[in-house]
Amino acid sequence: MSAVIDDHGHVGHDHHHGPAKGLSRWLLTTNHKDIGSMYLWFSFCAFLLGGSMAMVIRAELFQPGLQIVQPEFFNQMTTMHGLIMVFGAVMPAFVGLANWMIPLMIGAPDMALPRMNNFSFWLLPAAFGLLVSTLFMEGGGPNFGWTFYAPLSTTYAPESVTFFIFAIHLMGISSIMGAINVVATILNLRAPGMTLMKMPLFVWTWLITAFLLIAVMPVLAGVVTMMLMDIHFGTSFFSAAGGGDPVLFQHVFWFFGHPEVYIMILPAFGAVSSIIPAFSRKPLFGYTSMVYATGAIAFLSFIVWAHHMFTVGIPLTGELFFMYATMLIAVPTGVKVFNWVSTMWRGSLTFEAPMLFAVAFVILFTIGGFSGLMLAIAPADFQYHDTYFVVAHFHYVLVPGAIFGIFASAYYWLPKWTGHMYDETLAKLHFWMSFIGMNLAFFPMHFVGLAGMPRRIPDYNMMFANFNMVSSVGAFMFGATQLLFLFIVIKCIRGGAPAPAKPWDGAEGLEWSVPSPAPYHTFQTPPDMSDVHEHRKGTGGELTP
Amino acid sequence: MNEALSTRRLVRRLVFVVIGMFGFGFLLVPIYDVMCQAFGINGKTAGAYTGAQSADEARAVRVQFLATNAAGMQWQFGPQADQISVHPGATQEIRFVAYNPTDKPMTAQAIPSVSPSRAAAYFHKTECFCFTQQVLQPGERIEMPVRFIVDRDLPADVHHLTLAYTLFDITSRQPPVAVNATSAPAKESLQ
Incomplete structure (x- = not known):
């Protein structure tokens, strides 16, 4: 099998098919690695932009009273922070990782639809340019929260809401095309003998994520289209005056919104399922159960949406159904956490930066999962609803969940991308600063939330002052630390110890069989995987020849 | 390939x-x-009820009435009584009064809602001004009847319920037909 890839390492051969020079390389590229890099850089820019909005929010909340910004602008900051982080930072980061790694992991030469890949990336700058430009329009940008509940986002919305709707349409189209590409790549371009049950879990989780995207992004497009029609064409989907119902908005939105939260976490599950075995030097425990658990989570995500709206007045049977269905999600998620812990159990563990982020992911995501269970209890949710407890919950699943998963992936695969080892000391500093900052920022939010502090409010009762100051200090620390990450990545691209093809001795997978940095074209002749055992045959990952 | x-x-x-x-x-x-x-989710009530029930004299339920103007609506709008006591099964009538203080003819639509929402399915309206739209000339005032039956099967632990109307200005959507002010007929009830 190793003979297959030898000719790609040959420099002279590579030269003729190397990247074009200058700007047109990036504008016109159909190479999955280039597009993956662009997605990752785009997502990092969005992360810094959305993060700086979070800094504005935390600066205002540093003390009670209004000091820095007015409530109108504060609302725009909370809204844009959420939208940019969800649609601009987390989702494109995972699409970037998918672009880079899925072809390498399944032995494919590229994505199945390379030109559509280029288009789906370049829609994103257009979409976010449009979205961010609304901040400079008369009347300001979206100020109705990232969930844009009607009628706040229809009857009472600023004029710029039309641009917001169009931006959502564009990023939705981009996500759908990206998802179709991922499905087509995984189902059609696997190397011979690479059966589904031989795929790394990152590929599995992305396959399932892509189906979720294909199923729910059109519903999001539908709901913003209804808003558009209500605002401009006189329909009354969400207007009671014409026989519509604002609560309908919440149902349709959360039918999209709940699978969306799994879209943001499942690929992280997959990446962590590669990283933990690599640094435990053991095969992943329970590969098959991981696959089925992911499928179960994806299925359950479609039947729990109303747990976001327990307080709108749904019938008791409805509350019970959604409460129990939500709690049921803890079962497959528990299977996953159990498998990660069992993988580490009696392993030869080392704690390089990817492992540190992955272990923190397991611990902190579990905390976020537990607060999710608390919120799932319908009668208790009446107390927690729209308080900082909710903010604490979803930041615990998204920051140490999705974001730490992305950091872990970045450090794990940076040697493969750049051909250099990153600076381990700085990376560990990045981890510890992020870990401490993130917990300082979000843990106190549990307490102020339980005590009744409402979310999306620029001012608060004096009794919440101390915890909010701690939160703000932690948030500033977390935010500033991300500049260190930028520095580490740039330093790694520009130089550092040369990375071998497989820099992590416990790592498994086809991506480590190509040289570092990965050549511009890989696996033009597919590797033969037919003599490699399936994970379920019990021997674990012997995917590396 | x-x-x-x-x-x-x-x-x-x-x-x-x-x-x-x-x-x-x-x-x-x-x-x-x-x-x-x-x-009956979300307090939504069904359309006109055509059935009839016999009154359950042994039980009394308090029905409260609320009238709210939606944002931008300038009419004066309210019930003639804040609450009444009814026997489940009996047909009751309550009148709401609306007055257009502006100098323009306007169209309005009332949207009903019943609380608690699980009682909504047991609240039947045989006649309601919310089934149609109201057009009021400048300065015109009307009384609008609602006839309703509280179902005999109303859960036993519901002792009072609230019928709330929100009145929306839909003039821009349904422009009122201009009526000659001098020959405007006195409206007894709405069709």
Whole structure:
């Protein structure tokens, strides 16, 4: 099998098919690695932009009273922070990782639809340019929260809401095309003998994520289209005056919104399922159960949406159904956490930066999962609803969940991308600063939330002052630390110890069989995987020849 | 190439799924309406009730009335009584009064809602001004009747319920037919 890839390492051969020079390389590229890099850089820019909005929010909340910004602008900051982080930072980061790694992991030469890949990336700058430009329009940008509940986002919305709707349409189209590409790549371009049950879990989780995207992004497009029609064409989907119902908005939105939260976490599950075995030097425990658990989570995500709206007045049977269905999600998620812990159990563990982020992911995501269970209890949710407890919950699943998963992936695969080892000391500093900052920022939010502090409010009762100051200090620390990450990545691209093809001795997978940095074209002749055992045959990952 | 062909077929299928789910988003609208009316979700009441029931003299339920103007609505709008006591099964009538203080003819639509929402399915309106739109000339005032029956099967632990109307200005959507002010007929009731 190793003979297959030898000719790609040959420099002279590579030269003729190397990247074009200058700007047109990036504008016109159909190479999955280039597009993956662009997605990752785009997502990092969005992360810094959305993060700086979070800094504005935390600066205002540093003390009670209004000091820095007015409530109108504060609302725009909370809204844009959420939208940019969800649609601009987390989702494109995972699409970037998918672009880079899925072809390498399944032995494919590229994505199945390379030109559509280029288009789906370049829609994103257009979409976010449009979205961010609304901040400079008369009347300001979206100020109705990232969930844009009607009628706040229809009857009472600023004029710029039309641009917001169009931006959502564009990023939705981009996500759908990206998802179709991922499905087509995984189902059609696997190397011979690479059966589904031989795929790394990152590929599995992305396959399932892509189906979720294909199923729910059109519903999001539908709901913003209804808003558009209500605002401009006189329909009354969400207007009671014409026989519509604002609560309908919440149902349709959360039918999209709940699978969306799994879209943001499942690929992280997959990446962590590669990283933990690599640094435990053991095969992943329970590969098959991981696959089925992911499928179960994806299925359950479609039947729990109303747990976001327990307080709108749904019938008791409805509350019970959604409460129990939500709690049921803890079962497959528990299977996953159990498998990660069992993988580490009696392993030869080392704690390089990817492992540190992955272990923190397991611990902190579990905390976020537990607060999710608390919120799932319908009668208790009446107390927690729209308080900082909710903010604490979803930041615990998204920051140490999705974001730490992305950091872990970045450090794990940076040697493969750049051909250099990153600076381990700085990376560990990045981890510890992020870990401490993130917990300082979000843990106190549990307490102020339980005590009744409402979310999306620029001012608060004096009794919440101390915890909010701690939160703000932690948030500033977390935010500033991300500049260190930028520095580490740039330093790694520009130089550092040369990375071998497989820099992590416990790592498994086809991506480590190509040289570092990965050549511009890989696996033009597919590797033969037919003599490699399936994970379920019990021997674990012997995917590396 | 076989691979390209199967990719094309797969993409076509996935695009159908995308279009289907876009349609499903809109399909949720009628589904939601049907579910709301079937289960009385969100305080939604059904249309005109045609049945009749005998009064349950042994039981009395307090029905409270609320009238609210939606944002921008300038009419004066309110019930003639804040609350009445009714026997389940008996037909009751209450009148709401609306007055247009502006100098323009206006159209309004009232939207009812019943609390607690699980009682909504047991609150039947045999006649309601909310079934139609109201047009008031400048300075005109009308009394609008609501006839209703509280179902005998109302759960025993519900002792009072609230019928709330929100009045919306829909003049821009349904421009009122201009009526000659001198020959405006006195309206006894709305059709």
